[in-house]
Amino acid sequence: MRTTHTVIVAAAAALALTACSDPSSSGDGSGGDTVRIGSAAFPESEIIAEVYAQALEAEDFSVERRMQIGAREVYLPALENGELDVLPEYTGNLLSYVDTETTATSPEDIETELPDALPDGLEVLDPAPAENKDSLNVTQEFASENDLESIADLADIDGLRLAANPEFAERSYGIPGLERVYGITGVDFTPINDGGGPATLSALLDGTVDVADIYSTTPSIVENDLVTLEDPENMIAAQNVVPVISSDTVSDEAIEVLNRVSAELTTEDLIEMNTRSSGDEKAAPATIAKDWLEDKGLI
């Protein structure tokens, strides 16, 4: 079964890559001045990848885009064997993917462990301050009624009702973490499989649940004045945006450009970018990326 699985994934990877590649410049394996940039298959990843791409183009690098590649099982091997050069990742998720045993949750610990945990052929550059991670949110009303600021304050509430993706029931940042880190037990858990999307939000707003796990850069948090509970004990792993690159194929000049971009990218920027992408404007990733780079004076 294992072999079949690997073959399927490899075939899918090959398909995804050939489907997106520009035939005129394929076969240029050495990297050189052409940088091949990929993204995962969700809007924020593509916007960040587009930011990398345009920042490099402004410095006269030629860029090949291979956006919206499905899952880590597909794009990490592609980076490892040099079919891709750069892809935006999130520190915590990347670390727990390459090291399933890790217990690191603070930004510093993750940054320290990540380089050693990565397989040969992969490297990470400087992480950006920008972060997109699971966050526990309550309504303004519920927060003031119960005097809530941090996850620790939830311990006083009996029969706490919480909605999140199903994996929250089992992962270390979920129900087990609430008990281990903050001593919160007896949570009435509603698994909703939309990644903190519209169904989770509506369950929170109509009072079906008290707390909802929503990704921290989701525009709905700001739009609905939700209160994101602080996590002083770092129960939820840090997820800073970081370029993961294929070793040996990306030049020092390109690395310098990417590090300059990362230094400027903040969580507020991501929320604003996502708002333009998923809100009424429905702006294209290329437009959002261009405006942000111009705004920061990077191009």
Place this chain on the structure above:
Amino acid sequence: MSLINDTVAWLTDSAQWSGGSGIPWRVAQHLGYTTITVLAASVVAVPLGLYVGHTGRWKNTAVLVTGALRALPTLGLITLIVLLTSVGLTPAIIALAVLCIPPLLAGIYSGLEAVDPATVDAARAQGMTETQVITRVELPLALPLIIGGLRSAVLQVIATATVAAFIGVGGLGRYIIDGLAVRDTPRVLGGAIIVVVLALLIDALFAVGQRLAFRHASPADSHPQLKEKTA
């Protein structure tokens, strides 16, 4: 082969056979949702099917509407209903019932329609009221097709009720959705196998029921001697 071994290990683990997330309770939930869904769909499908089948009116509309309902993606419908109402069992049941109405309705009206008009006329000639015509002549004769419609409706709901797990409801879908979320493939496969086995068992029960109904509706077809005599 390890995936198959792991799945067998998951299915035979005694921890899986008790408690609030154990297989017996999940199967009970699943069958419970299926029953509620079919009952809810019947409230709409039975009167509508009897009216259309008995009178022959609105048949084209019924065919068009039920055809269109079949094309609705269940998951999309659930999400829509959740946004209009809230999470929980109600939106799941509504979405599944919408899916369940077409086969039920089709079974009822096509069953009634297939009854020989001469038989119906004969019943009227004997002085039966319209209600008597429906309950004593048309329904018994239509029973095999009605049960056939019920059979495909129930199977469809058993298979599709797994998506209810997307919005926080229980049932066998929990194994599939939760297993996928934490990449626990044996759990996903184990859950899927239970759904398949359950569907096959229920289908076998219906096959027997349909056979009995057929004998009841047209005794001549299942008893050749009887047929010869009446002919």
